Amino acid sequence: MTSDRDLGCRTPYPGLSGQWVTRSRSNVFYLDRRSPAQWLRIWRYQRQAGPFDLLYVNSVWQPVFSLLPVMAAALRLVAVRRVLIAPRGEFSPGALGIRSRKKRMFLALWRRVLDRLDVVWHASNDREATQIQELVGATRIVVRENETLLPADPTPPVDHGADHLRLVFLSRITPMKNLDLVLRALRSVTGPLTLDIYGPIDDPPYWRECQRLCDDLAPGTRVRYRGVLRPGQVRETLARYDALVLPTRGENFGHVIAESLSASCAVICSADTPWTEVLTGGGGVVLPETSAAELIRVIGDMVAGGPAEWWNQRVRAGAAYRAWRAADDKPGVLDLVRAEAFVGSPGRATGRVYR
Numbered sequence: 286m287t288s289d290r291d292l293g294c295r296t297p298y299p300g301l302s303g304q305w306v307t308r309s310r311s312n313v314f315y316l317d318r319r320s321p322a323q324w325l326r327i328w329r330y331q332r333q334a335g336p337f338d339l340l341y342v343n344s345v346w347q348p349v350f351s352l353l354p355v356m357a358a359a360l361r362l363v364a365v366r367r368v369l370i371a372p373r374g375e376f377s378p379g380a381l382g383i384r385s386r387k388k389r390m391f392l393a394l395w396r397r398v399l400d401r402l403d404v405v406w407h408a409s410n411d412r413e414a415t416q417i418q419e420l421v422g423a424t425r426i427v428v429r430e431n432e433t434l435l436p437a438d439p440t441p442p443v444d445h446g447a448d449h450l451r452l453v454f455l456s457r458i459t460p461m462k463n464l465d466l467v468l469r470a471l472r473s474v475t476g477p478l479t480l481d482i483y484g485p486i487d488d489p490p491y492w493r494e495c496q497r498l499c500d501d502l503a504p505g506t507r508v509r510y511r512g513v514l515r516p517g518q519v520r521e522t523l524a525r526y527d528a529l530v531l532p533t534r535g536e537n538f539g540h541v542i543a544e545s546l547s548a549s550c551a552v553i554c555s556a557d558t559p560w561t562e563v564l565t566g567g568g569g570v571v572l573p574e575t576s577a578a579e580l581i582r583v584i585g586d587m588v589a590g591g592p593a594e595w596w597n598q599r600v601r602a603g604a605a606y607r608a609w610r611a612a613d614d615k616p617g618v619l620d621l622v623r624a625e626a627f628v629g630s631p632g633r634a635t636g637r638v639y640r
Contacts, residue, residue: 306549410428426609432617442599442603455522458486465491475503529541537559
């Protein structure tokens with residue numbers, strides 16, 4: 286079960302709302318959460334089709350697609366044998382630092398609900414596994430980086446003949462993604478360069494702050510907001526730029542980083558992602574500290590490198606992506622849950638842990 290529209294969109298996908306669609310071996314229902322008729326349809330379906338082996342939710346806090354089904358399972362309104370929860374970076378220090386008190390108070394209460402269920406946690410990396418253990422005392426965790434349908438080989442870089450550095454920011458516009466830090470840095474970097482911004486505006490007051498920062502840029506620097514991309518437009522759009530800038534406060538995976546590398550677009554990001562080894566191996570630049578001063582230094586060096594170096598960066602980014610993709614031959618997260626390959630499972634062998 287998933288939403289019938291993209292995040293932040295008012296209109297549903299054409300012809301999908303309230304429909305069952307077969308995709309590979311899966312049946313997908315596209316839900317309009319405001320439609321009582323569709324909720325009734327889902328309710329009747331699960332009563333007829335259950336019990337289910339696994340309820341897998343992506344988020345700890347999301348009301349409709351995480352809290353509601355987990356609560357329904359705890360109340361025995363939905364018959365499930367096991368629950369798999371993927372926090373998707375929501376337990377990182379950066380994420381918990383936003384409305385921290387409310388989140389921690391809720392989590393203390395929510396743990397009582399989870400204690401009534403057979404819960405396994407999905408961590409994307411060792412760091413997230415540690416965060417889960419510290420926050421909820423979880424004893425059963427599978428560690429598997431997020432899986433992707435991206436191709437084995439990157440899109441070859443294309444010479445667009447630009448005489449200026451082309452940077453792109455592609456993410457949700459929220460404090461978590463740190464767009465304001467990029468804009469503060471660009472006040473002190475002399476171009477020529479452009480920064481194009483793509484993504485849904487999740488936090489309007491924060492976006493207004495970013496717009497004010499755009500009024501005080503260094504000479505030769507141009508910033509444009511380009512709206513929201515459809516999923517099929519992401520890679521072809523990234524392929525037009527020299528580097529993605531994402532000084533995020535934390536990512537449990539960072540799909541846009543994988544998409545950027547797959548488009549032979551280098552990445553500048555913080556150290557708070559699992560991509561440090563890939564980026565330092567040629568995919569881009571990892572900021573030693575997430576600060577405006579470091580961004581000023583890194584972007585300034587890129588501007589000074591000129592078109593030949595920008596091209597070489599893109600070639601290296603594609604090569605780093607190809608090497609990463611070739612190494613991703615591990616079992617999927619559902620296979621690990623089936624095999625009970627948990628971290629720290631009391632009373633049983635720890636099992637294999639895949640990173």
